[in-house]
Amino acid sequence: MFDATILWSWAEFAVRWLHVIAGIAWIGSSFYFIALDLGLRKAPDLPQGVHGEEWQVHGGGFYHIQKYLVAPERLPDHLIWFKWESYTTWLSGFAMLVLVYYFGADLFLVDPTVLDMPSWLAILISLFSLGLGWLAYDRICKSPFGEDNTKLMLLLYLILVVLAFAYTHIFSGRAAFVHLGAITATVMSANVFFIIIPNQKIVVEDLKAGRVPDAKYGKIAKQRSTHNNYLTLPVVFLMLSNHYPLAFAGDWNWVIASLVFLMGVTIRHYFNTLHASDFPKKGPIWTWGATALLFAAIVWLSMAPLYDADEGWEESALSPASQRFAEAEGFEEAVDIVMGNCSMCHSPEPGWEGITAPPKGVKLVTQSDVARHAPEIYLQAGVTHAMPPGRANFMAPEDRASLVRWYRAGAEG
Numbered sequence: 465m466f467d468a469t470i471l472w473s474w475a476e477f478a479v480r481w482l483h484v485i486a487g488i489a490w491i492g493s494s495f496y497f498i499a500l501d502l503g504l505r506k507a508p509d510l511p512q513g514v515h516g517e518e519w520q521v522h523g524g525g526f527y528h529i530q531k532y533l534v535a536p537e538r539l540p541d542h543l544i545w546f547k548w549e550s551y552t553t554w555l556s557g558f559a560m561l562v563l564v565y566y567f568g569a570d571l572f573l574v575d576p577t578v579l580d581m582p583s584w585l586a587i588l589i590s591l592f593s594l595g596l597g598w599l600a601y602d603r604i605c606k607s608p609f610g611e612d613n614t615k616l617m618l619l620l621y622l623i624l625v626v627l628a629f630a631y632t633h634i635f636s637g638r639a640a641f642v643h644l645g646a647i648t649a650t651v652m653s654a655n656v657f658f659i660i661i662p663n664q665k666i667v668v669e670d671l672k673a674g675r676v677p678d679a680k681y682g683k684i685a686k687q688r689s690t691h692n693n694y695l696t697l698p699v700v701f702l703m704l705s706n707h708y709p710l711a712f713a714g715d716w717n718w719v720i721a722s723l724v725f726l727m728g729v730t731i732r733h734y735f736n737t738l739h740a741s742d743f744p745k746k747g748p749i750w751t752w753g754a755t756a757l758l759f760a761a762i763v764w765l766s767m768a769p770l771y772d773a774d775e776g777w778e779e780s781a782l783s784p785a786s787q788r789f790a791e792a793e794g795f796e797e798a799v800d801i802v803m804g805n806c807s808m809c810h811s812p813e814p815g816w817e818g819i820t821a822p823p824k825g826v827k828l829v830t831q832s833d834v835a836r837h838a839p840e841i842y843l844q845a846g847v848t849h850a851m852p853p854g855r856a857n858f859m860a861p862e863d864r865a866s867l868v869r870w871y872r873a874g875a876e877g
Contacts (some may be wrong), residue, residue, distance in 0.1 A: 490549035554653035575636035645702030709825035792874030
């Protein structure tokens with residue numbers, strides 16, 4: 465039997481898997497080359513034009529690596545370009561944004577309690593902010609202000625704080641965190657596509673033409689690469705946060721997001737300093753203490769009330785798609801099943817010990833909630849036995865069958 469919901473879920477899974485694989489490849493190569501660059505050492509017998517060298521051992525073999533500050537006199541026959549990891553990561557990430565947040569805008573993107581707006585407007589704001597974010601960042605970097613890296617990084621951080629505040633007052637908490645990660649990842653990938661790779665191609669063309677390449681292109685590319693290095697860990701945190709409502713669903717979520725970027729700086733500063741130090745390798749231990757304090761502050765902020773006392777218990781307007789499920793045959797029975805099996809955890813104040821917030825930010829305490837989350841209920845508790853989990857699972861097979869019949873009646877309506 466053809467089931468579009470199940471196929472759509474598998475499509476999301478496939479794209480997410482691709483996104484993770486590409487992200488691992490991109491982050492891995494990025495971290496490796498930053499460590500390599502910082503670990504280069506001078507030697508008296510280096511060839512002309514070589515900035516430094518490093519010896520490495522891995523997999524039973526020894527590697528002797530040399531870096532040319534500008535370029536070698538002759539272009540090698542085999543030159544490997546590291547760019548597709550970045551492009552694939554962004555393209556698959558954007559595909560995830562479309563599949564989950566654009567097609568599921570009523571559920572994941574728009575939160576009427578934050579800002580009530582039509583889905584099409586929320587999608588336009590999303591697209592516009594991603595493009596504007598890159599253009600503003602690129603213009604600042606190319607301005608005279610961008611010549612001072614310290615001042616530039618401070619300004620960029622302040623802009624990220626403003627973005628965190630703005631996103632959390634436009635989109636749902638989950639979508640705000642994902643968009644903050646998406647705009648950062650867009651900047652990182654655009655750095656590769658518009659700056660780093662084109663600058664490297666200019667150097668290659670100069671070599672082919674017999675000209676001496678200008679060192680400024682390498683300097684510019686290095687600045688953007690350094691930015692990418694410090695932004696990587698916050699992006700990973702923000703993308704994982706959609707599984708943890710304690711991060712995105714609190715009153716101080718924008719402050720939490722801002723502190724995450726500081727943690728990325730402290731962690732990368734430790735490893736960057738470690739890689740740049742002489743043997744024996746040492747890094748600034750204080751950065752781990754600073755990171756722990758920042759994380760403790762995040763945990764403390766997450767303990768603020770996630771919802772007002774009465775919030776989430778009132779009925780709210782449904783989209784046309786959700787309204788079909790509210791009017792479908794078997795809806796009242798489905799509501800009774802959900803209330804009896806799911807609401808004790810999926811409520812503003814979960815009743816299960818150890819759960820302090822509704823899992824994944826999903827509340828199932830009203831009829832509107834059940835209708836709005838129909839696809840998730842169908843997949844998690846209908847066609848699969850993922851929910852309720854573990855020892856909390858008291859749902860009878862006939863109840864699951866009822867949920868399936870109700871959802872399919874609404875999907876066909």
